[in-house]
Amino acid sequence: MFSFRALKKYRRGVAILWKRTNTQNTTRKLDIGGIYPPIATPFTEKEEVDYQKLDENLQKYSKIPFKGLVVQGSNGEYPYLSVDERLEVVRRVRCILPSSMLLMAGSGCESTRATVHMTEGMAQAGADAVLVVTPCFYGGRMNSQALIHHYTKVADASPVPVVLYSVPGNTGLELPVDAVISLSQHPNIVGLKDSGGDITRIGLIIHKTRLEDFQVLAGSAGFLMAAYSVGAVGGVCALANVLGEEVCDLERLCLIGHWDKARELQHRLIEPNTAVTRKYGVAALKQAMEWFGYHGGATRSPLQPLLHTELQQLRMDFSSNGWL
Amino acid sequence: MFSFRALKKYRRGVAILWKRTNTQNTTRKLDIGGIYPPIATPFTEKEEVDYQKLDENLQKYSKIPFKGLVVQGSNGEYPYLSVDERLEVVRRVRCILPSSMLLMAGSGCESTRATVHMTEGMAQAGADAVLVVTPCFYGGRMNSQALIHHYTKVADASPVPVVLYSVPGNTGLELPVDAVISLSQHPNIVGLKDSGGDITRIGLIIHKTRLEDFQVLAGSAGFLMAAYSVGAVGGVCALANVLGEEVCDLERLCLIGHWDKARELQHRLIEPNTAVTRKYGVAALKQAMEWFGYHGGATRSPLQPLLHTELQQLRMDFSSNGWL
Amino acid sequence: MFSFRALKKYRRGVAILWKRTNTQNTTRKLDIGGIYPPIATPFTEKEEVDYQKLDENLQKYSKIPFKGLVVQGSNGEYPYLSVDERLEVVRRVRCILPSSMLLMAGSGCESTRATVHMTEGMAQAGADAVLVVTPCFYGGRMNSQALIHHYTKVADASPVPVVLYSVPGNTGLELPVDAVISLSQHPNIVGLKDSGGDITRIGLIIHKTRLEDFQVLAGSAGFLMAAYSVGAVGGVCALANVLGEEVCDLERLCLIGHWDKARELQHRLIEPNTAVTRKYGVAALKQAMEWFGYHGGATRSPLQPLLHTELQQLRMDFSSNGWL
């Protein structure tokens, strides 16, 4: 397996190469390039957060050449956690995680004021950066103007760098390109996690923000290679909870330009990735984690366990690609 | 203007007529037939809840022949309120509202456990019934099975009757007909607020639940008359915050079968209603409230005030129908 | 059963009532109020048009108090007919149909020039009016301006009155309200068939065209009663191919204001209607026609026959409502 050190070297090289144009910036923004699992939150049978199991997962993740972890992305069931639980989970992760690994914490709420408050709390709990999902309940009114206002307020107040987060599959809302371009100029906004998977859009955003120190992360392993091809610097991949080494290997192959091998690996990751995300969701992710030696466990209600036929199909989506 | 007493008599007559088939039920479910404004939450300039202004609005609403009020429907900006604020607002409304008026409080959260908790809190704060929106963040997995499970748990635990709430415009999710039919049999689930406006679906739900003591409320003044025509028993109408007497008058005309006059009134309510809901949202509702003698005020961020052109169009949507 | 003559009298009364405001028009537009089945096109086993069976269906339809027939609406599989077949079918229907019945022929094509040509052909083949579906292939560019241009050209050229046709379920496109309002002023455009089922929109269109001699037809039996309640003057209902008398009876009950009986009947028509339209489509409509004594037969490919389970469910959708 590829070593930590070697991967870091590559990442640094790439970061330098892709940011050469930005010489006008005297202080650089936080480098967020690399792979992150958006970790799941294990629960006990009574649906309480199981911190013991969380710790054990973290011990294992610490040995994989991730850039860091995302805590309370969509896969962390954050909408099902109370305010206190959200903060406590981040505190716990910070205790276990090596300081060399970046802790990116989801701090998005519906209102601007709650998001600011949660962002401050996350920073205090030890987050190195916050990932802020688009508010979406009043989706029809969440136009560029409203979203720019929201993110500017949050970034102004945040003690740590802010990463924008567009996940239309959950929110029904895609952060508009013009809003991203505008926000890329904010000194405390360092990048975007884009989970929509529209590769034309991702390429355009990278193109239009090329003069800023702005970094785009693919929000899924399904289009990770394509995202690298058009200039993304990493990925937040649910599948990395299960096949972490393999996703990092795909990163490495893209970074060193071994596109043929990368393609072969990318192809084998699509079906398992779709299975644990769009197709069957968090319950499938947690089930697959169990198969691969992690603690997944139950989801919180109203998320339901998989049906028997879904379980069989999930297994097939891994095994038919040589992973089980 | 039509008197309270007369309207109540009509409502009772209708309730009896439409429920004659349900004689097998020895104990009847709570009668929720009638009109409700889903009240807005006034804020101060600093975006704090303005209880003083809330009180003054409630004084006025108490004089309109509403069946009751919905507190923390979508128009109450409930996703922008903290847990404590949600409860406090309900407590305050309960203090002011005449006991003859039904207080229906929105208690929906994303997780089942939080919804149960909030439901209990709302009952304790004085709610006569709770309105429970569909959880939606993991929309792809919110199938009938998950939603039936969710609502059953909530209704089992709730000290007060539960009203289902389907609002696809905000949640991207329509509570499936088969789930509604199944849930209609729960002794503590009394009805559905349907804001989607698919009148075929509303008719079908009323038809398929005709043997249950199950009541459907239109979720908007835009299709209130049509909903009455196919058997709805009332409506929760944003526009009733502004034109409360008029919406109650439309109810009356439908109940007594004056369809020609009802049609004329219904027609004049469509544009103002669309303006304060789908078209411009809560900010428009609050602006219109100001024009009609209520306290609307600002929205919480990220909701933005209307642009000047929107404001002009909003005024036109009222004035061109004879309301300003 | 209600007699032809009586129904006509009611229709006339209603037409007079609803059009009283339009006294500025010295010449009245064609009265299209009433019920129409959008007839299916029977095929032989080799997928040729079966004119013999068509004739036999027409004989039966002639005895039902329809206002007329729609030939080559969506249920006529018109996109699967050649130009010659489209014209020939209309010619054939004209031969059989009593002259008292209105023949409304679908003449919509993608290009304006083809639609003009087809419209002229339909008029020559004996159509009393044409029904013109929105062009839709370049849906993203079919804005109000383009559609107003299209329909104006067609209506200018057409020898017979034009009915607009909005059917988003097939075209992905809803004819915008502002385009309808603008087009309602054209002397050769008499109305709109709206199959989208958005009853708020239907009410608004009727309201905003109230000073024109403009008539709205519900495009489905599923929301026929609701459409009457807000001011529609009739319906083009796939289900009328199967339950023609019953749909006319629903019309009658609405026209004479027997809303309670109407509601009961409407309720029982929703499921069968959905089954032969949105749920299972033309193949189901043709199957149901066989059950009720008409010739339905096969669809043209790529439309496929129903699966066995679909067939059973289709039957249930009729029988559980007392129709089989």
Place this chain on the structure above:
Amino acid sequence: MFSFRALKKYRRGVAILWKRTNTQNTTRKLDIGGIYPPIATPFTEKEEVDYQKLDENLQKYSKIPFKGLVVQGSNGEYPYLSVDERLEVVRRVRCILPSSMLLMAGSGCESTRATVHMTEGMAQAGADAVLVVTPCFYGGRMNSQALIHHYTKVADASPVPVVLYSVPGNTGLELPVDAVISLSQHPNIVGLKDSGGDITRIGLIIHKTRLEDFQVLAGSAGFLMAAYSVGAVGGVCALANVLGEEVCDLERLCLIGHWDKARELQHRLIEPNTAVTRKYGVAALKQAMEWFGYHGGATRSPLQPLLHTELQQLRMDFSSNGWL
């Protein structure tokens, strides 16, 4: 500029490399790898096909290292051409086009029988292959079973190889992955043009058909590089009507593995490409053709000319990327 011969050599090398696994096939399917402009159809002011201008465009396209031309893809306004015009345009192109260039003709119609007929006509008119769009009017019933049936009938009957065509932006329908996989095994189906731009789906299709001699073409220049990265063999790109050399250059850079240069070029093509497709459509494509020395001219109605502001924005989308 890169020479024809050199590009052909690269293409051949890539074709050999990517098809090595398929040694079980004794006869190979037609090699369709490379770039194609889906040519526009010039019209006179009276909206007649302008064959003279078509010829002149073809003369110019013959000098660009395209693999071939697509005649009557969506950009050819084929839904606006009569059956005779569709065939005549193909005949004309065949006369002018060098025999070394592949002529791929759109032959899709709504019914299977019309598509078979058109396919035969296209082959007779000189097409080397046909591009068959998914039928879509009865979209709700166009499931995998119906589409597999449709394409199998067409491919069985077609004298020339068949390319599947999925263009959800126009049809509202994405050809399901399982249908593509099944159809890839047909000896007369050689590939898929995918215009949806879902790169995860494209990767999956390439992966799941890797044992077949099945080739995927990107349906747009916006995601061409990403498509190459996951294994596509070429592209049908509206933008190639305008910037043909440049799109071929992007192909070359991808084929020889110059990903950094490719990325830079890809980035500059996204905005102009979006402008002439999704954003402003065929009218914009034709306008841009005029700017770059081709005959574009008017569209057929109901497509409208661009508004002045659209025209300005269109020009900006080219100029801000260094193309005008």
